[in-house]
Amino acid sequence: MQTPYYLIDKSRLLPNMEKIAWLREHSGAKALLALKCFATWSVFDMMSEYMDGTTSSSLFEVKLGREKFPGETHAYSVAWSDHEIDEVLASSDKIIFNTVGQLSRFEEASRNHTRGLRVNPGVSTSGFDLADPARPFSRLGEHDPKNIEPVLDQISGFMFHNNCENADFDRFDAMLNSIEQRFGYLIRQMKWISLGGGIHFTGEGYPLDKLAERLKRFSEQNEVQVYLEPGEAAITKSTTLEVTVLDTLFNGKNLAIVDSSIEAHMLDLLIYRESARMEQSGDQEWMVCGKSCLAGDIFGEFKFPKALQAGDRISIQDAAGYTMVKKNWFNGVKMPAIAIRELDGTERLVRDFTYEDFSAALS
Numbered sequence: 140m141q142t143p144y145y146l147i148d149k150s151r152l153l154p155n156m157e158k159i160a161w162l163r164e165h166s167g168a169k170a171l172l173a174l175k176c177f178a179t180w181s182v183f184d185m186m187s188e189y190m191d192g193t194t195s196s197s198l199f200e201v202k203l204g205r206e207k208f209p210g211e212t213h214a215y216s217v218a219w220s221d222h223e224i225d226e227v228l229a230s231s232d233k234i235i236f237n238t239v240g241q242l243s244r245f246e247e248a249s250r251n252h253t254r255g256l257r258v259n260p261g262v263s264t265s266g267f268d269l270a271d272p273a274r275p276f277s278r279l280g281e282h283d284p285k286n287i288e289p290v291l292d293q294i295s296g297f298m299f300h301n302n303c304e305n306a307d308f309d310r311f312d313a314m315l316n317s318i319e320q321r322f323g324y325l326i327r328q329m330k331w332i333s334l335g336g337g338i339h340f341t342g343e344g345y346p347l348d349k350l351a352e353r354l355k356r357f358s359e360q361n362e363v364q365v366y367l368e369p370g371e372a373a374i375t376k377s378t379t380l381e382v383t384v385l386d387t388l389f390n391g392k393n394l395a396i397v398d399s400s401i402e403a404h405m406l407d408l409l410i411y412r413e414s415a416r417m418e419q420s421g422d423q424e425w426m427v428c429g430k431s432c433l434a435g436d437i438f439g440e441f442k443f444p445k446a447l448q449a450g451d452r453i454s455i456q457d458a459a460g461y462t463m464v465k466k467n468w469f470n471g472v473k474m475p476a477i478a479i480r481e482l483d484g485t486e487r488l489v490r491d492f493t494y495e496d497f498s499a500a501l502s
């Protein structure tokens with residue numbers, strides 16, 4: 140297969156799915172895939188055996204969820220437009236408004252729909268200002284219980300999303316306690332509560348049993364159906380970005396230029412100033428660089444067992460989350476194709492991109 144391509148390995152996706160299924164069974168919570176993180180629908184058939192549906196951040200994600208992922212479709216957006224609302228309602232099971240203002244604006248249009256409201260508890264686990272839903276002056280959800288009280292009869296659920304790559308169960312527990320303390324009297328008047336994404340419960344060593352017990356207790360004490368919206372947790376470590384070395388040079392360090400671009404194909408790493416991950420090790424230090432003209436288009440510095448040379452293949456690890464959904468046509472660099480490794484080890488190409496796709500994205 141011609142590089143670059145994202146390779147989704149079902150045998151690496153499966154353990155995440157099995158943990159999600161275990162958690163559902165032992166907590167009673169439902170799990171919705173957050174399409175903003177991962178929307179590669181060729182593996183939705185498999186994922187839908189372990190998950191209950193999808194949640195979204197736009198009309199197009201709502202439509203994709205309804206069309207490609209069996210189960211429930213939750214529609215959330217920071218703000219819906221007038222021209223979108225009918226289609227959003229037609230393609231979803233629940234609509235979650237970000238503010239009381241949006242709920243009021245679309246009150247009549249959505250009257251026969253199951254409706255919820257995003258609530259911002261003012262606490263989060265994000266170490267990144269950019270991704271912190273509880274940052275000062277955050278627009279993400281209603282903050283004040285007093286503003287929510289007047290619209291309680293119009294909604295049947297809340298969505299809280301305040302975790303971010305949170306691998307610490309005790310921190311999750313403490314934040315849920317604080318949510319219950321501040322918003323408990325409102326939560327108990329609802330039928331369902333989504334606790335959002337950002338809980339790293341499929342990670343190595345995460346105390347899944349404690350999470351299941353906590354979610355079950357939350358659900359029983361408040362008499363609500365709990366939803367989780369895993370993005371990263373659903374697909375973590377399932378995918379690699381397969382690239383080839385095109386050139387090498389020495390400029391005080393060993394540099395290898397590959398047929399991909401961090402700016403175009405793994406943008407989140409650049410945004411959050413994180414390094415890509417490799418699996419191999421050795422005593423040869425190399426900086427792996429992208430082929431766009433951006434000076435800082437660098438995947439990171441890694442150790443290899445031997446010196447790299449043109450033609451070498453490299454697998455960049457953990458390349459599923461916020462990658463394929465964010466890839467772009469910067470520099471006209473060819474987008475990586477998408478391939479799937481089936482459980483029996485066979486690989487198949489499910490999407491390739493051509494010059495025509497590049498040209499069609501512009502006019």
Ligand SMILES: Cc1ncc(COP(=O)(O)O)c(C=O)c1O
Nearest residue numbers: 173176300336337368369370371
């Ligand atoms: C409302 C909501 N739900 C779920 C997610 C998924 O988060 P993660 O990929 O960290 O699990 C996000 C991330 O932006 C979100 O904003």
Ligand SMILES: NCCCCNCC[C@H](N)C(=O)O
Nearest residue numbers: 267270272303336337411413
């Ligand atoms: N790896 C660096 C942080 C990534 C942030 N995750 C994506 C966004 C997140 N789900 C959010 O904005 O809440």
